[in-house]
Amino acid sequence: MVGAIIDRLLASPEPAIRWKVRARVLGEPADAPEMTALREEVRGSSLVRRLLASFGASPRPGAYAKWQGAHWTLAALADLGHPPGDQALHPLREQVLATWLDGTYYQDVEVATKAAVYRRPGVPVMRGRHRAHASQQGNALWFLQVLGLADDRCAALAERLLHWQWPDGGWNCDRDPAADTSSFCETLLPMRGLWAYGTSPAKAAARAAAEVFLVRRLAYRASTGELIRADFAKLHYPLYWHYDILGGLKGMLDLGLLGDPRCADALDLLESMMVADGWPATARFYRTSDEIALHHDRVDWGGTSTRRANPWITADALAVLRAAGRLTV
Numbered sequence: 437m438v439g440a441i442i443d444r445l446l447a448s449p450e451p452a453i454r455w456k457v458r459a460r461v462l463g464e465p466a467d468a469p470e471m472t473a474l475r476e477e478v479r480g481s482s483l484v485r486r487l488l489a490s491f492g493a494s495p496r497p498g499a500y501a502k503w504q505g506a507h508w509t510l511a512a513l514a515d516l517g518h519p520p521g522d523q524a525l526h527p528l529r530e531q532v533l534a535t536w537l538d539g540t541y542y543q544d545v546e547v548a549t550k551a552a553v554y555r556r557p558g559v560p561v562m563r564g565r566h567r568a569h570a571s572q573q574g575n576a577l578w579f580l581q582v583l584g585l586a587d588d589r590c591a592a593l594a595e596r597l598l599h600w601q602w603p604d605g606g607w608n609c610d611r612d613p614a615a616d617t618s619s620f621c622e623t624l625l626p627m628r629g630l631w632a633y634g635t636s637p638a639k640a641a642a643r644a645a646a647e648v649f650l651v652r653r654l655a656y657r658a659s660t661g662e663l664i665r666a667d668f669a670k671l672h673y674p675l676y677w678h679y680d681i682l683g684g685l686k687g688m689l690d691l692g693l694l695g696d697p698r699c700a701d702a703l704d705l706l707e708s709m710m711v712a713d714g715w716p717a718t719a720r721f722y723r724t725s726d727e728i729a730l731h732h733d734r735v736d737w738g739g740t741s742t743r744r745a746n747p748w749i750t751a752d753a754l755a756v757l758r759a760a761g762r763l764t765v
Contacts, residue, residue, distance in 0.1 A: 442457060479519055483735060491527070500572065567611055570609070604647070655681050673738070674721070674748075685699065718742060719740060
């Protein structure tokens with residue numbers, strides 16, 4: 437059954453699907469001539485042209501415009517296997533770095549109440565904890581590394597993440613002064629970004645962040661064992677800044693932690709969600725549209741279903757299960 441699913445994905449007209457399967461499921465060498473050619477096919481694909489179309493629009497969307505800004509476009513390209521070192525992407529990189537290294541991110545603002553957060557620019561600090569949207573700098577650090585667009589300024593992204601890290605290893609933007617536990621949504625992308633950045637302090641911080649997920653078995657409350665959020669047990673593609681078990685498992689794959697016994701329940705849940713032809717997208721965070729507006733994405737990523745597989749999610753699920761030793765190909 438799995439063999440037939442892989443064969444269907446390898447016959448996809450979408451080169452990024454074929455790259456995901458060949459690189460992440462079948463483990464073909466990244467430097468093989470066939471894989472290099474496949475990544476060039478990804479670069480020239482209609483999907484990539486659609487992702488980049490917003491940058492010929494007027495007015496050009498802001499870097500973080502959801503979901504068509506440079507930030508989200510580069511994140512998508514990194515996940516799709518776009519070839520690294522593409523100089524045509526430098527203007528998008530410059531827009532992203534100018535946004536996330538703005539001077540306001542270097543201003544710590546001590547505040548005591550939620551209302552006070554909005555009175556002064558900067559990163560609010562409540563009860564000794566920075567309430568930063570660290571997923572922004574974390575995601576940028578990740579995709580700039582993966583796309584071969586990193587330069588010396590990535591050190592500043594990493595430094596900000598280390599500066600904002602919470603005692604439990606993660607990050608949280610919650611403006612409630614009583615909040616004292618890191619957020620899954622704010623921790624996943626900084627963890628992946630710091631691991632990809634790869635310095636010893638960054639990898640140590642990423643490993644500490646992994647504990648935020650592992651002590652909760654990637655989806656369950658440490659106190660009661662109940663599911664933290666219903667959305668965590670749904671499958672989405674793209675995930676953007678959100679969290680679900682597949683996103684968490686992809687993060688554990690990055691860090692080589694899928695063998696940790698605390699991943700077992702999430703892996704079991706992922707296996708249980710398989711349908712006849714793969715894994716479905718059971719929810720989504722986007723609306724397909726060329727209009728630049730909140731949560732609009734130019735790409736149709738396959739929609740949602742409870743019975744029909746989504747090829748993007750299926751390719752990622754297969755990669756996770758293979759790396760976890762639960763799939764033989």
